[in-house]
Amino acid sequence: MRFRYCVHVVMFVLLLFVTPLVTAAEFAGNKSLVVDELVYDFGCVGMDFEIVHFYKLTNTDQKAVKIDSVKTLCECSRVRLADSVLAPGDTTTIRLEFDTRDYYGGVQKGVRVFYGKGDGSKITMFWTAIVGQWLYKVKPEPISLFFLPGQTSKKSTFLNTDLESIEIIDVEALDDLITVQPVKTKAETGKAVELVITTREDIKPGTYHTNFRVSFDVGEDAAENSLPLRITIPAKIVRY
Structure with missing residues (x-):
């Protein structure tokens, strides 16, 4: 372990x-x-x-x-x-x-x-x-987001397969191209936390790259590390 x-x-x-x-x-x-x-x-x-x-x-x-x-x-x-x-x-x-x-x-x-x-x-x-490695087996689904023209909102989930519980303690978006809203912030074993990512309405035509970072409290399982679990999700936005 x-x-x-x-x-x-x-x-x-x-x-x-x-x-x-x-x-x-x-x-x-x-x-x-x-x-x-x-x-x-x-x-x-x-x-x-x-x-x-x-x-x-x-x-x-x-x-x-x-x-x-x-x-x-x-x-x-x-x-x-x-x-x-x-x-x-x-x-x-x-x-x-x-x-x-x-x-x-x-x-x-x-x-x-x-x-x-x-x-x-x-x-x-x-x-x-x-x-390419996912600590505590907490892997985002999907590992990146792709917003095609007309798509303004997507869901990101993190399944907790092994730990007693995980909880979102911070979400940091790179810029104002997207808004990240936690929907379910805590998940017991076998459950998932969930976020909704929404693009800004007034984005001009072009291709944009951004990302956001999610920090988790993994409880007693992190005691030996003294650091929260962090995961960064890239996002690509295309507008015509």
């Missing part, structure tokens, strides 16, 4: 120890830029999908800060910086795009931000995922 959860334990160790190390090493001295979260956990996700997360960077200095460059630490991901020059108090976003195609199991990668006109100031943000 412990073997089934070993990947989750590895993620927990990363979240515990990477964050303080990065904070001490890279925030010493110049603290102009502050990131909203140094480690983001996508959780479990299917294979051969592209998923996205936005990091937020805020300039806490009394003068403007210029971001010199943003680099990913693997070829599996891409980044887009919204604004490179931040006035005091301003916030910008970094869009991280991760392609799960060539991965299986636990993944830990990073994004590095260089700023301060080449004086060595930098921030490294990490992200984690578990690709």
Whole structure:
């Protein structure tokens, strides 16, 4: 039974120890830029999908800060910086795009931000995922959503086959393209939790990719991991 959860334990160790190390090493001295979260956990996700997360960077200095460059630490991901020059108090976003195609199991990668006109100031943000594996056998049905023209609402369910109970504790949509509404938030063994995903009405013609993350409390079964179960669901929307 412990073997089934070993990947989750590895993620927990990363979240515990990477964050303080990065904070001490890279925030010493110049603290102009502050990131909203140094480690983001996508959780479990299917294979051969592209998923996205936005990091937020805020300039806490009394003068403007210029971001010199943003680099990913693997070829599996891409980044887009919204604004490179931040006035005091301003916030910008970094869009991280991760392609799960060539991965299986636990993944830990990073994004590095260089700023301060080449004086060595930098921030490294990490992200984690578990690709193609479903912890506690809690697998979404379907593992991704596809909205064709005219389709505005779909259902997503998570069957609890093994655990005493699972309960939704948080739902985080990437953007406002979709609204995720929990319908049934708790499921005993053999039952399923359920969400309804609805697309925004005023989406213009085009093809859009988004995703949402669901966090679960799995009760006493998570005691040894000290982390909630997280699952990310990709969604594709086509409008004519």
